[in-house]
Amino acid sequence: MAELDVIARLLLSPLLLILSACGIGGTSYSNRIGSDGHDVLYSKAQVKDGVARFECRASDSGACHYTLYPDACAGKADCTLAPLQRFSVARGETRQIAGIDDFRVCVGTDARPLRADCAPAARAP
Template identity: 65%
Template sequence: MSKFIALLQFLLALSGCSIGGTTYTSRIDSDQVHLTSKAHVQDGVARFDCVESSSGICHYTLYPEACSGKADCQLAPLQRFSVPSGESHQAAGLIDFRPCVATTAAALGADCQPATAGKAR
């Protein structure tokens, strides 16, 4: 069903109709960790920009929107991927998701916090 919606949004965009978009911005600024990431979703296409990362890489974990901030969410991540600092990654067909981003590859829970050893992911 989500592929159908993505295709429909793509066809609407080709005809000049746009449903709008959503932008997510993530920032971490502490003594040891710096990260700035932007993700923009429009017409079923998501673009993830790793603006800056103190580790040189932004590590993304995408959860279904239904998990939004819930540490006990039992749904699996939709995708995990990494993007070097200064570069971007584009994906089609991503609808209703929440991005979590970090400077390390450690598994993140749906609340965007590091997953504990007791959590199965």
């Protein structure tokens, strides 16, 4: 009987290791702006296996407005690369986009364009 336990453990160990690897990985982003204990903006995004999921949990305007930049632009106000995508997600809703992996998330409560450092773009005179 003890031999069966040893054999079962030897057979199950690799299987458990393989199963534990499932679901590992991906990148998560969280953006939260609060004021007096109130969430003015709360957004979460997760990228896994080439699929990005954007969730607008709270926004005083009723929507989260996203601008996605190439990862090479991270934090660079003077980045000359164009945004990968711009889109909005209504408060309480989610959106999935397949085929994107390396990007920088900028999100705001209004549709004003955001630079690669996530600051609002200067308005034209």
